[in-house]
Amino acid sequence: MRAARDTTRPAPGLSKSRYQAGLQCPKRLWLECYRRELADAIDEATQALFDQGHRVGELARERFGGGVLVAEDYTRSAAALATTERLLLHGAECLYEPAFRYDGVFVRCDILVRRPDGWDLIEVKSTSKAKPEHVTDCAIQAYVAQGFGLPIARAYVMHLDTDYVYAGGPYDLEQLFRLVDVTAEVRRLLPDIPRELAQMKAMLLADCPERTIGGHCSAPYDCGFIGHCHAFLPDYPVTEIPRIKPEVVGELLAAGIYGIHDVPPDHPALTPLQRTVCHVIQSGEPRYGNGLADELARLAHPIHFLDFETWMPALPVHPGTRPYQMLPVQWSCHTLHADGTITHQEFLHEEPSDPRPAFAESLLAALESEATGVECPIVVYTGFENRVLRSLAEELPEWAPRIEALQTRLVDLEKMIRNHVQHPGFHGRTSLKFVLPAIVDDISYDGLAIANGAVATRRYEAAILDGLGDLQRRQIFADLRAYCAVDTLGMVRLVEELVERCS
């Protein structure tokens, strides 16, 4: 049933984020305006991204020094408008967070700089590149600012430059940030904005628009109403068919096919792999391919099971590193011996120093053949550990030959499963978070304080950078060790179960 608008209340005003929401999906805009309580809760990892954006935004202001901050927060729009107007009347040359309203839209700009021919508008993003949605963000700001009476000469997206190598000390802000001139694209978009706004305002005067779920729910942004709009889907929804095109999802939903169990086995729009996934889920019977036993038999004992955790700080912390450079900070390794016993080794960098040398040294000490006596296989899950080791060998050339020797011993368990195992409990995926509970019943992520990689990264960053007390840091480090250990012990149990099912 369509949600109805409360006609006793006036239609809400628009903002730049609501304009962006309306471009993504009219229903999203409607829900943002009238039914915020239906939005998904903001999780810890998403909140961390917001916080990171604020930190980068504050630093970006120093790139254009000498400006004046319009300090009123989002609850004080009228005061922010008044302050902006006053600062402009007094001849401000550079403003941070100025506020404007025009044509029913309220915007705050990140940075405005007065130039001889008008104003430069700078939209700051903590991303590593400018994206199309950043341009529409600039366009609505330029539209409102110009409507207010401020000529916008140029518009820029300013993002972090991943080529910048931090030298230590204060950041070189000219190098840390890259300015992308999007003036031409913004000018191309401006003529469409009055029509788009008129459509959005008209839509907001009616009841909630119908909109089928699809690819637009997560592009260009993850919509906050996914939980609400996807609630009608059954277990094993058609959206779980791997790599299914949004238009095929749309066709299935339009035909009243919501669950994989109802997908016709010969549906012409599905690829052979997608049909196989549907068939396995419909039959409820797992399939173990013929090649699996051979591949498992090639794993000679002792078998190491290795997992890494990494940290990618947006703002580089260690000299010689770049924005978003991947820093390995933790490894866990369970070893399955020929007599069935299992041993565990681990490393977690708990200091604020560069983790890479200690990470490499500890890993080599644990896994080099000199340490173990044999060239035993190192089982990993996906190509991630190989990529981390490749980067580490490039960044620490003195360790490179020894790191490369480890790489030759890696065996990718995810690839083995992808090639040989189909299981209804995988829900069409092969990530450990789906595969493990489907095959192994005595290891689980339930009850862990950290249950996914995004939260692990956030907590690690907090422990290193946020000045937490000793007790809190120790708890985070203990939680990180427990989380990483489940991944590697889970792989041990996975291989044991697969060996049993193949025998």
Ligand code: SF4
């Ligand atoms: S979940 Fe999808 S359909 Fe629902 S409001 Fe968001 S974008 Fe629109």
